[in-house]
Amino acid sequence: MSHSNDNYDWHCDNCNAYMNDQPGFTTKNGTWVCAECGAVNDVTNNNIVPAEGSKGYVFETEYDDGTTEKIRFTKTREVHEFDGKNGRINIWKRRDERRQCDE
Numbered sequence: 001m002s003h004s005n006d007n008y009d010w011h012c013d014n015c016n017a018y019m020n021d022q023p024g025f026t027t028k029n030g031t032w033v034c035a036e037c038g039a040v041n042d043v044t045n046n047n048i049v050p051a052e053g054s055k056g057y058v059f060e061t062e063y064d065d066g067t068t069e070k071i072r073f074t075k076t077r078e079v080h081e082f083d084g085k086n087g088r089i090n091i092w093k094r095r096d097e098r099r100q101c102d103e
Contacts, residue, residue: 010025010032013039013041013079013090014034014039014041015037016090022034022035022036047077063084065084066085067083067085069081069082078093079091079092
């Protein structure tokens with residue numbers, strides 16, 4: 001089931017552009033092609049980041065050269081966002097849902 005774009009802020013996994021205000025944006029089909037960079041984004045329950053302090057933690061690190069790294073977790077992805085003097089980049093990988101975690 002997809003969520004209404006009124007309930008969540010959707011950002012492109014590739015360029016981090018805010019997608020809710022892109023012309024024609026909808027979560028109805030489960031995917032959205034970013035108008036900024038053309039990346040196909042999963043806009044389903046699988047990509048909703050839980051509130052900070054829950055199981056979707058967000059970590060932020062600043063390195064000596066001024067580069068900032070933010071890490072967020074969705075149900076299916078681990079996303080690393082780097083922002084520094086040489087530009088911005090997002091790197092993600094699929095999470096292994098079979099992995100067991102101690103809680």
